[in-house]
Structures are given as C-alpha cells and as structure tokens.
Amino acid sequence: MAQSAGVLSTSQVGSFDNKVQCPVCRLEMAAGQINSHLDSCLQEKPVGGVPGKKRRLNPNEKTGGIEVNHPAVNPLGPVGSTFPLFNKSRTPNGPSECASPSSRKQGGSVFCAEALHSQGDDSTCLPQHSLSPDAKKPNNLSEKLDGKPLADKMRPTTLNNYMGQNKVLGENTMLRNLLQANDIPSIILWGPPGCGKTTLAHIIAKNAQKSSSRFVTLSATSASTSDVREFIKQAQNEQRLFKRKTILFVDEIHRFNKMQQDTFLPHVECGTITLIGATTENPSFQVNTALLSRCRVIVLEKLSVEAMETILMRAVDSLGLKVLKDGEQLVGSSSDVSETSVYVEEKALTTLAHLCDGDARTGLNGLQLSVQASLAAEKDPIKQGIVIKEEHIKEGLQRSHILYDRAGEEHYNCISALHKSMRGSDKNASLYWLGRMLEGGEDPLYVARRLVRFASEDIGLADPQALTQAVSTYQACHFIGMPECDVILAQCVMYMACAPKSVTVYSAYNKVKNCLKNHKGPLPPVPLHLRNAPTKLMKGLGYGKGYKYNPNFSEPVEQDYMPEEMKGVTFV
Numbered sequence: 001m002a003q004s005a006g007v008l009s010t011s012q013v014g015s016f017d018n019k020v021q022c023p024v025c026r027l028e029m030a031a032g033q034i035n036s037h038l039d040s041c042l043q044e045k046p047v048g049g050v051p052g053k054k055r056r057l058n059p060n061e062k063t064g065g066i067e068v069n070h071p072a073v074n075p076l077g078p079v080g081s082t083f084p085l086f087n088k089s090r091t092p093n094g095p096s097e098c099a100s101p102s103s104r105k106q107g108g109s110v111f112c113a114e115a116l117h118s119q120g121d122d123s124t125c126l127p128q129h130s131l132s133p134d135a136k137k138p139n140n141l142s143e144k145l146d147g148k149p150l151a152d153k154m155r156p157t158t159l160n161n162y163m164g165q166n167k168v169l170g171e172n173t174m175l176r177n178l179l180q181a182n183d184i185p186s187i188i189l190w191g192p193p194g195c196g197k198t199t200l201a202h203i204i205a206k207n208a209q210k211s212s213s214r215f216v217t218l219s220a221t222s223a224s225t226s227d228v229r230e231f232i233k234q235a236q237n238e239q240r241l242f243k244r245k246t247i248l249f250v251d252e253i254h255r256f257n258k259m260q261q262d263t264f265l266p267h268v269e270c271g272t273i274t275l276i277g278a279t280t281e282n283p284s285f286q287v288n289t290a291l292l293s294r295c296r297v298i299v300l301e302k303l304s305v306e307a308m309e310t311i312l313m314r315a316v317d318s319l320g321l322k323v324l325k326d327g328e329q330l331v332g333s334s335s336d337v338s339e340t341s342v343y344v345e346e347k348a349l350t351t352l353a354h355l356c357d358g359d360a361r362t363g364l365n366g367l368q369l370s371v372q373a374s375l376a377a378e379k380d381p382i383k384q385g386i387v388i389k390e391e392h393i394k395e396g397l398q399r400s401h402i403l404y405d406r407a408g409e410e411h412y413n414c415i416s417a418l419h420k421s422m423r424g425s426d427k428n429a430s431l432y433w434l435g436r437m438l439e440g441g442e443d444p445l446y447v448a449r450r451l452v453r454f455a456s457e458d459i460g461l462a463d464p465q466a467l468t469q470a471v472s473t474y475q476a477c478h479f480i481g482m483p484e485c486d487v488i489l490a491q492c493v494m495y496m497a498c499a500p501k502s503v504t505v506y507s508a509y510n511k512v513k514n515c516l517k518n519h520k521g522p523l524p525p526v527p528l529h530l531r532n533a534p535t536k537l538m539k540g541l542g543y544g545k546g547y548k549y550n551p552n553f554s555e556p557v558e559q560d561y562m563p564e565e566m567k568g569v570t571f572v
C-alpha cells in the first residue's frame, strides 16, 4: 500500500511496543497505531488555513519567542507547521507579523509556525517593497525606502554578499568549510552590534533548509524557561520521529539566566539541538562555562571601512541611486535629469563608512534616513535632481557616532586601555581613551573612582599627592557633573600619566593577601605583648605584657611584631 503524506515508516517510528507522541495532536499511543492515527489527525487539522498558500515569516522579527523555519522537504509535508507548539492563534498585529491561526502567543513569547519562504538570495526578508528581483518591483525610490528598515531589506542570505569577517569566514577557514559542508557545530557568535551575527545565523538557516534541518529562533529577551523546555521537547520529537536535526538560534543569549542556559546543556551535548547563540557581551562572563565548553566561540569584529563601503554600494545599487565621483558636478536641467535621478556623493559614502564605526545597521539606516530627508526637503526633484552630500549623511547620523556600550564589553575595554595608557605614561593615549568614554556617555564618577584606585595602585608612594588629586577629582565631578567635569577628569588623567610610578605598596599588599590565602591550618594568634589590655582580667591573662612603648626609648627598640611562626617573613 502506498504511504500517504503523513505516514511514517516503521523504521521511523521504532518498535511497535514503543510509545510515541503524535506530532499533530500530541496524543501518546503505541508506535503501531501512529500511521493510521496521523492520517485521520491530518484530515481533521488542516494546516494554517488556505492549503498550499505559503505565508511569509519575517526572519528578522524580534517579537520574542520562537520562530520556526520548516524546510521545504518536511517528510510530513504541512504537518510540521501544525505541531501543537505552533498552532494556537494570536491577535494579528499587522501585515508583517505572524497572524495566522498557526501562530500563537504563549507566556509572553510569540510562536510562529509558517515556513520561511525559500527564495533566492536577498529576498528572505523583503515582504512588501522588496528589493528582490522576484518580488513585485517598487517603481520609485520612496516606495523602495518604505516599510522595513533598509538594513533589514539588505540582509544578505548567502556568503557571497556577506562582507568582511575574513578571519573567521575567509577562504579555507574552518567555519566556511563547515558551512559549505552543511555541518554546523554549536557556536556562539560574539561581536559588536551590527557586525553580522544575526545575518550569519540566517545564512546558516538557509543552508539548513537544504539539508532539511529545522531552524528555530528563540529570543532570549522574552522566552521563558518553560518555552525553552517545550522547544526542547519538540526538537526531541523531530529527532525521534523524523530523524531531523534542529538548529536553534538564540539571539542575545547572554540574557538567558543560568537555569535557562542549563536547560540546553544535555541536548547540545547529545546533539538533539545545534545551538547558535549571538551575543554582544563577552561570553566568558555571560555564558555558562559548561555551555561554553560545548560550543565554539566565533569572534566577529567591527566591519572594516572597506567592507562597509561595499555594503553601502550594494544598497546604493539596489535603491537605484547614482554615485557622483569626487569633483564631479551635477549639471542638470529638466531635460537630462529624470524622476529617479538621485545622486549620492562618493565622499558622502566614504564618510558614512567611517562614521558608522563598523556597524552595518547604523550605516545602512543612516543612508536611508539621509535619502528620505533629502527627498522630503527637495521641492522639485524632477527639475533639479537630488544630490545627497556629506552634510546630509552627518545629519542622518546625528547622534554621537561613538558607539559605546556603558554596561558591556566596551566599557571594560576602554577603562582598561585608559588605565594601561596612564601606567605607560602616555599622555595622549590616556586623554584619547578618556574622551572615548566620556563622549560615549560614560558616567564621570565611574572614571573618577578608577582614577582613585590608579593613584594608589600604580603611583603609590612615588607621589602620594596623586591620591589626593584623584579624590579631589571625584569630589569635583560630583559637584559639577557632565559636561563641565570633563576637563577636571582630563587634568587628573594628565597628572596620573605624568606622575612617577611605583607599585611597591600594591605588590607588597598582594603578597600579604596571597600569604593569608595559602596559609595552611589555623592562623597564628596575635602575640600577647601586642594585645591591648583594657581590663584587669586581660592584664591577668598576660595581654600587653612585655610590650615596649617605642616613644619611651631613645635607642632603636628590639621587638617582634610578627606572629612567632611568621618570624622573618617579609612582603616589601
């Protein structure tokens, strides 16, 4: 008898004595009954409304919870998208949200069941005014700029358009080879915002479709522990029933608490799920050591100016803008300038590539904003054409282009650079790092506290005045606040950089700490002669007996101050 779409082979369901769970209604039953049950179950629960009509799930939606990408080769055809996990309804939120009966909200997380469409490159996330050749072509620039942010529209879905990151993705690198072989291990992608972590995960998702793996995304900001458990159950079912691997992408994995991270452990270990985590935070502090040891950490860097220029040029081409080379002038009149003649100065693009500090999202969205602002400002674009200049770009990126994460990695990197520059007596570098922190929005009192520490740790007795300077700086910053206190901090930083250095006290005290830490057995008692004897009883017990009060002696006093067993030990 021919098998129907929903039928599993005996080898798929295992022995007839085993209990299996129906992937559609979740009823437990003997393995021998699953095939006939599936047939009827499928008929009772048709998939997501209109048969054969695939609705797009926007892979960039960060609405939280779980998103599922079912490969086209789902052995159960549409069954995959009717898993109970995915088939409760939620209120439609608009055209780009998962709003069909096959999506649901649970415990603050949104579960979407629709398959990701599998179109050609760069079309994955272009639901409305797509720049994709397949989609309905928007006919003018404002339409192209409408809808989703340009950065999302431009998200590459193949490695060919994935720029930079050559250290980890260049020719013959381990990751590229694994990607090409479709053999992805569990990885943590660590890098600054907008460097391409999510994009890389989407490229892996696309590859997963080819190998019929299931790709699921989970947002660490909104998924609860029970969501994670439910997800794992699904992954186990997929593995058990269909021998299908699940690749799980967890954005901002550092936001998962320890318990949630622990929940993944055994399943990553045994291969039920391949985990791809993305984080902007140093995983050594933010990801469980146990989980970390089961994943490879891939460090992505800020995109280089060259990579940014290529990314911007690709966007310029997609939008149909024309580039005005340096020195080139737009000599236009109504006759040679058409409706679509929007020009962007090459210099403006270069400036943008520099200003966005390796963050492609900032770069692309900055370009979008500048174009939109120029279009809106131009009263008669048909007549004159529009030129996007450097100043438009700068205006578009109005906020401080210094991307500084006060709570995260960059905060520690910069303070460390400042401390080391002062230690190395490099005035210029010290001021530079101070500027990076303050202009990026760092709390001046935090910097001042670090200067107090520096005054003692690195200058110490070589110039005891440094400590006074640092404490005064702290107080002055406290009185005055930003922005006026910047110069106070700069003055103190210069003082510290120029001061003579000595770590005698610092290293001596470290030796004391080590000595105490490594001491075996009970700590030696304080010698009786060094003890105070405020009461008769204590005096009677010998407290203070034999103590030589130094001011009473004109000659040097011979007296032991260390405990008996520590005699002769020195730290300085």
Ligand SMILES: Nc1ncnc2c1ncn2[C@@H]1O[C@H](COP(=O)(O)OP(=O)(O)OP(=O)(O)O)[C@@H](O)[C@H]1O
Binding pocket: 150, 151, 152, 153, 154, 155, 156, 161, 162, 163, 164, 165, 191, 192, 193, 194, 195, 196, 197, 198, 199, 200, 278, 279, 280, 303, 311, 359, 360, 361, 364
């Ligand atoms: N390496 C790259 N090549 C081409 N485009 C890129 C690259 N990296 C990022 N982009 C573009 O920048 C946008 C944002 O990138 P992405 O979402 O991958 O950043 P991210 O590292 O995940 O950032 P975040 O940590 O803020 O989530 C993408 O939609 C894409 O258009």
